[in-house]
Amino acid sequence: MDVLSDISSLRERLKRESSVSLVPTMGGLHDGHLSLVHLARMKADCVVTSIFVNRLQFSPTEDFDRYPRALADDCKLLEQWGTSVVFAPSEHTLYPVLQEFMVEPPPLANSLEGEFRPGFFRGVATVVLKLFNIVQPQIAVFGKKDYQQLHLVRELVRQFNYSLEIVAGETVRAPDNLALSSRNRYLTPETRAEAARLYQVLAQVKCQIEKGNTCFDDLERNATGILFEHGWKTDYISVRHAHTLAPAHEGDEDMVVLGAAQLRGTRLIDNVELHLES
Template sequence: MEIITDIAALRTRLQREPSIALVPTMGNLHEGHLSLVRIAQQNAGCTVVSIFVNRLQFAPHEDFDRYPRTQANDCQLLQKLGVDIVFLPDEKTLYPVSQEFQLLLPPLADTLEGAFRPGFFRGVAIVVLKLFNIVQPQLALFGKKDYQQLHIVRNMVQQLNLPIDIMTGETVRSEDGLALSSRNSYLSGVERQQASHLFRTLLQIKQAIERGHRDFRSLEESAESDLTSHGWQVDYIALQQRETLLPAHASDTDLVILGAARLGQIRLIDNLEISG
């Protein structure tokens, strides 16, 4: 496995690779990331995993400075998997000057996560586009756990005519259903025991719809009330059309239920696809 920190060196190294898969990460790797790496390895001759904590997608009050950085352990995990290249740039490498050029994202980027984290998706789109330009992969891997992010990246690739196939990996969960996330490490012991309640709440909505319940708003309100009664601060519980991520109607069949809520100081997100 090669660890490369310089853009020019990475481009030179990749010139001899006929097929490249990119797995963008912010590090602190867990099985969710590793499952994406395995998919990449099955579909390309060379797998590049990037590790970079992107300041542009953090608001001033968020956890950029304390976000878990575990590069040595991350590289050990990737070496065990036989990853070809780890791209490990520092901030000056990806942002050599102030990022004055910005991207204008569609209105969807200001809903759901975007409504509670203004500018988040712009920061994501900029760093992903930079990585695409640097690595020039034929395919890139993103997990369904960050469902709206996946949707926006996929649309960006389509609308900018980028020659990249976006592949997805299913959300990887703990035994109790909690979606694996780097920020789960922030949870206290008591909070960790309660954290899977968000998944169970979304699962109840999924099961109700599959039984024929079509009053989506009442399901959302009931879920919000239940989480609040258990000490959560709910940002949103939203049933959306899977293809567009617009609010779902009773006649829609391909759905996704997305949720975001705080347990103490820790904000968790999750989602479940539904065929109703």
């Protein structure tokens, strides 16, 4: 496995590869990331995993400075899981000058995550476009845990006419169904025991919809109330159409229940998909 930090060396290394898949990450790797690497290995001869904590997607009040950084440990894991190349650029490498050209995402980026993290998807779209240009993969793998991000990346690829397949990796969960996340490291033993409740309330909403309850507003309010009773501050619980992320309506067959909430300073996100037979 090669660990490279500059663009020219990466491009020279990839010249000899017939097919390349890219797994973009910010490091702090866990089994969820590694499942994406495994999926990428099934799709291309060469797997490039990028590790870069992207300042553009953090607001001044967020955790950019304390976000988990463990490059040596991450590289050990990636080598075990079959990554061919780790691309770990410095900030100066990806942003050698002030980044004044930015990718402006569609209005959807201002809802859900975008409502509570203004500018987040602008930063994500800009760095993802840079990585696509640098690596020039045929495949890129993104996790379903970041459901809205996955949707917007697919739209970016479609609207910019990239010849690139976006592959979605399923969310990997702990035994109690907590979605794996680098930010789970912020949880204390006490909050870790409570953290799985977010998935539980989303699963309860899914169950109610499958039983025929289409009062989505009520379901969202009830889920928010349950979290509030257990010490959570909810950003959103929202039932959306799975393919457009527009608010769900009665008669929709494919839906997703998305949630984001803070538990004593740690912000967690999750989602559950559902399909209703017509």
